[in-house]
Amino acid sequence: MEDGVDHLAFERNKAQFDVEDMKIIWAGSRQDFELSDRISRLVASDPAFRKDDRTTLDRKELFKNTLRKAAYAWKRINELRLNEQEAYKLRSFVDQPAFTDLHWGMFVPAIQGQGTDEQQQKWLPLAYRMQIIGCYAQTELGHGSNVQGLETTATFDPKTDEFVIHSPTLTSSKWWPGGLGKISTHAVAYARLIIGGEDHGVHGFIVQLRSLDDHLPLPGITIGDIGMKFGNAAYNTMDNGVLRFDHVRIPRNQMLMRVSQVTREGKYVSSNVPRQLVYGTMVNVRQKIVADASVALSRAVCIATRYSAVRRQFGSHNGGLETQVIDYKTQQARLFPLLASAYAFRFVGGWLKWLYMDVTERLQANDFSTLPEAHACTAGLKSLTTTATADGIEECRKLCGGHGYLCSSGLPELFAVYVPACTYEGDNVVLLLQVARHLMKTVSQLGSGNKPVGTTAYMARVEQLMQYHSDVEKAEDWLKPNVVLEAFEARASRMSVACAQNLSKFANPEEGFQELAADLVDAAVAHCQLIVVSKFIEKLQQDIPGKGVKKQLEVLCSIYALFLLHKHLGDFLSTGCINPKQGSLASEQLRNLYSQVRPNAIALVDAFNYTDHYLGSILGRYDGNVYPKLYEEAWKDPLNDSVVPDGFKEYIQPMLKQQLRNARL
Ligand SMILES: CCCCCCCC/C=C\CCCCCCCCCCC/C=C/C(=O)SCCNC(=O)CCNC(=O)[C@H](O)C(C)(C)COP(=O)(O)OP(=O)(O)OC[C@H]1O[C@@H](n2cnc3c(N)ncnc32)[C@H](O)[C@@H]1OP(=O)(O)O
Numbered sequence: 001m002e003d004g005v006d007h008l009a010f011e012r013n014k015a016q017f018d019v020e021d022m023k024i025i026w027a028g029s030r031q032d033f034e035l036s037d038r039i040s041r042l043v044a045s046d047p048a049f050r051k052d053d054r055t056t057l058d059r060k061e062l063f064k065n066t067l068r069k070a071a072y073a074w075k076r077i078n079e080l081r082l083n084e085q086e087a088y089k090l091r092s093f094v095d096q097p098a099f100t101d102l103h104w105g106m107f108v109p110a111i112q113g114q115g116t117d118e119q120q121q122k123w124l125p126l127a128y129r130m131q132i133i134g135c136y137a138q139t140e141l142g143h144g145s146n147v148q149g150l151e152t153t154a155t156f157d158p159k160t161d162e163f164v165i166h167s168p169t170l171t172s173s174k175w176w177p178g179g180l181g182k183i184s185t186h187a188v189a190y191a192r193l194i195i196g197g198e199d200h201g202v203h204g205f206i207v208q209l210r211s212l213d214d215h216l217p218l219p220g221i222t223i224g225d226i227g228m229k230f231g232n233a234a235y236n237t238m239d240n241g242v243l244r245f246d247h248v249r250i251p252r253n254q255m256l257m258r259v260s261q262v263t264r265e266g267k268y269v270s271s272n273v274p275r276q277l278v279y280g281t282m283v284n285v286r287q288k289i290v291a292d293a294s295v296a297l298s299r300a301v302c303i304a305t306r307y308s309a310v311r312r313q314f315g316s317h318n319g320g321l322e323t324q325v326i327d328y329k330t331q332q333a334r335l336f337p338l339l340a341s342a343y344a345f346r347f348v349g350g351w352l353k354w355l356y357m358d359v360t361e362r363l364q365a366n367d368f369s370t371l372p373e374a375h376a377c378t379a380g381l382k383s384l385t386t387t388a389t390a391d392g393i394e395e396c397r398k399l400c401g402g403h404g405y406l407c408s409s410g411l412p413e414l415f416a417v418y419v420p421a422c423t424y425e426g427d428n429v430v431l432l433l434q435v436a437r438h439l440m441k442t443v444s445q446l447g448s449g450n451k452p453v454g455t456t457a458y459m460a461r462v463e464q465l466m467q468y469h470s471d472v473e474k475a476e477d478w479l480k481p482n483v484v485l486e487a488f489e490a491r492a493s494r495m496s497v498a499c500a501q502n503l504s505k506f507a508n509p510e511e512g513f514q515e516l517a518a519d520l521v522d523a524a525v526a527h528c529q530l531i532v533v534s535k536f537i538e539k540l541q542q543d544i545p546g547k548g549v550k551k552q553l554e555v556l557c558s559i560y561a562l563f564l565l566h567k568h569l570g571d572f573l574s575t576g577c578i579n580p581k582q583g584s585l586a587s588e589q590l591r592n593l594y595s596q597v598r599p600n601a602i603a604l605v606d607a608f609n610y611t612d613h614y615l616g617s618i619l620g621r622y623d624g625n626v627y628p629k630l631y632e633e634a635w636k637d638p639l640n641d642s643v644v645p646d647g648f649k650e651y652i653q654p655m656l657k658q659q660l661r662n663a664r665l
């Protein structure tokens with residue numbers, strides 16, 4: 001079959017909505033769309049940003065290639081006088097993880113969030129001009145999740161007005177920070193503050209690591225890359241590093257002092273702000289990771305959807321065309337929930353960005369009331385969306401059959417780059433346990449007149465939700481947003497209340513929390529899924545212009561919610577929120593919804609507006625011209641440079657000759 005081009009054009013004609021209008025909804029606004037469109041085309045049309053050769057490079061070549069691209073991107077950013085938002089887009093579309101992600105994504109925000117005005121004035125201009133390059137050095141060989149367990153020390157020396165940064169043990173070696181291994185000149189390093197023998201807990205310090213003249217490590221610094229990581233190219237473009245401090249001295253004013261200060265006399269002074277603000281950079285990045293989940297998942301879904309329309313298997317009658325695999329109901333039941341999830345994560349990501357901006361403004365006005373909500377939402381949604389996205393990318397690979405396993409499908413690399421998102425910025429289980437603590441606190445305060453707010457506001461109706469039984473009678477009832485919302489609220493609140501009741505049976509609450517951790521994680525997932533569903537529904541209550549656009553989003557919203565209901569049917573049944581018949585009606589409705597998405601599927605992924613360069617996938621090409629390009633690509637593999645491979649004469653020929661001799665004997 002070599003008519004893939006015709007097939008996708010035919011698919012596009014089937015769409016029942018205006019794809020150009022959907023592009024604006026996906027991008028967030030017309031302005032955002034135009035920005036992304038312009039910058040993605042700029043990157044795609046520049047040969048310096050080609051990436052199809054990435055998987056054939058060895059680590060050193062790959063790393064050098066990354067440095068070249070980062071330097072070239074910076075040159076273009078300056079030449080074109082791109083603003084912050086445009087520069088961020090350009091780095092994203094270059095699509096090659098690099099030290100710059102950590103410089104702009106964590107080092108700069110750490111100083112912005114935790115530095116005093118004076119510190120910001122000193123360090124930020126240098127960082128903005130990239131006259132220094134920074135990383136975020138928190139995790140150690142022995143401690144990642146448990147930040148309070150970090151061992152690196154920063155001991156105040158009142159004689160010299162300095163801190164002495166030291167790695168007392170092997171396990172205190174900094175381990176993992178991106179950009180640290182080979183490039184960063186500076187780090188925001190996290191260490192226990194020790195004054196006069198007293199431990200004041202973990203704080204951030206700006207530490208210079210390498211000379212700005214010859215890039216050699218400064219005295220007392222041992223530094224390097226931690227080695228090859230999962231996947232071939234993937235995240236190996238990044239120099240995740242190891243770092244040991246041997247009594248490295250830094251001036252006192254290099255402790256980030258917005259949250260607490262150390263005076264010249266060595267007095268520890270806490271500002272009137274919560275100590276958790278030291279963790280603020282992580283909250284910021286978790287929020288970005290949620291938005292990024294929709295990007296990674298939509299890339300995979302775009303590839304799998306286009307390829308599913310091109311690929312045909314079975315069902316040929318009288319020599320006619322075989323069936324497009326996208327028409328198999330099993331393919332639809334695996335693919336369309338992922339398509340719906342990509343849209344769901346897009347909208348919840350937009351909402352979370354708003355929440356983060358809101359909490360940031362409040363913090364500036366010394367209002368800390370929404371910090372626990374911001375922490376719980378960013379932690380929980382980071383966990384939920386990255387787990388679903390990593391699993392979803394792998395599912396998309398399987399949806400593409402054997403060809404999905406080829407690097408030229410783009411999926412192996414996307415998966416390998418993406419999957420550590422389940423671990424970095426907080427292991428996903430550890431983060432869900434944070435959400436669970438927040439939920440348990442909320443439940444415990446229900447009777448106290450402390451009204452739950454924000455995303456836990458539904459708990460205020462806990463008595464009503466404990467009595468709830470779904471009144472769904474027919475499949476169409478599951479299309480009503482309130483019906484879905486109530487079922488999700490009732491399930492989430494019942495799971496939280498059950499955990500709280502079980503916890504109260506333990507004399508020691510911490511022991512109970514450990515014992516019930518698996519149930520608590522399930523309750524946290526139910527709560528986070530409710531947030532995503534409710535934010536999708538809220539999005540649909542806004543004015544959504546464009547022919548047929550709202551209708552498509554309603555279908556996707558119902559698919560997202562009913563797919564979750566189907567997947568977690570055990571929760572909904574065991575909490576008594578719905579009965580088995582209502583569960584079957586939801587599955588029936590889901591099948592109807594899949595049929596409604598089918599004619600629109602290609603246009604729904606076109607709405608992501610990804611260039612072929614960004615997708616980096618032969619299977620996901622816009623023109624659907626898959627087979628000729630796959631065939632062409634195979635010949636470009638370095639193994640095909642020679643007809644007889646290196647090593648044949650050395651190893652295989654003697655073996656063949658030996659067999660021949662044996663046969664003759
Ligand atoms: C195909 C892709 C190609 C790539 C192309 C690249 C292009 C790039 C451009 C654009 C893309 C941008 C997308 C973004 C992607 C970003 C990439 C990122 C790269 C990866 C970098 C990774 C960095 C890291 O991993 S840094 C290290 C992160 N480490 C962690 O997350 C550690 C996790 N642990 C913790 O956070 C804590 O230890 C804890 C929360 C688990 C426990 O803390 P503890 O103090 O012990 O707290 P606890 O006693 O439980 O609670 C005390 C109270 O404090 C509250 N609390 C805890 N944390 C916070 C917080 N953060 N904020 C507010 N409050 C907090 C807690 O609730 C308790 O409150 P209570 O009221 O007392 O109950």
Ligand SMILES: Cc1cc2nc3c(=O)[nH]c(=O)nc-3n(C[C@H](O)[C@H](O)[C@H](O)COP(=O)(O)OP(=O)(O)OC[C@H]3O[C@@H](n4cnc5c(N)ncnc54)[C@H](O)[C@@H]3O)c2cc1C
Nearest residue numbers: 136137138139143144145176177178420423424425426429
């Ligand atoms: C690609 C990548 C990039 C990174 N970049 C950076 C960086 O730039 N800067 C930086 O500082 N760090 C970075 N990190 C480190 C990262 O933040 C940590 O790996 C992460 O926080 C997880 O911590 P850990 O490795 O200690 O996992 P662990 O906590 O050791 O987790 C191991 C297992 O134990 C479980 N577990 C741990 N604690 C609990 C608990 N309380 N209850 C139940 N289960 C638990 C986890 O669920 C997991 O299954 C990076 C990591 C990766 C993979």
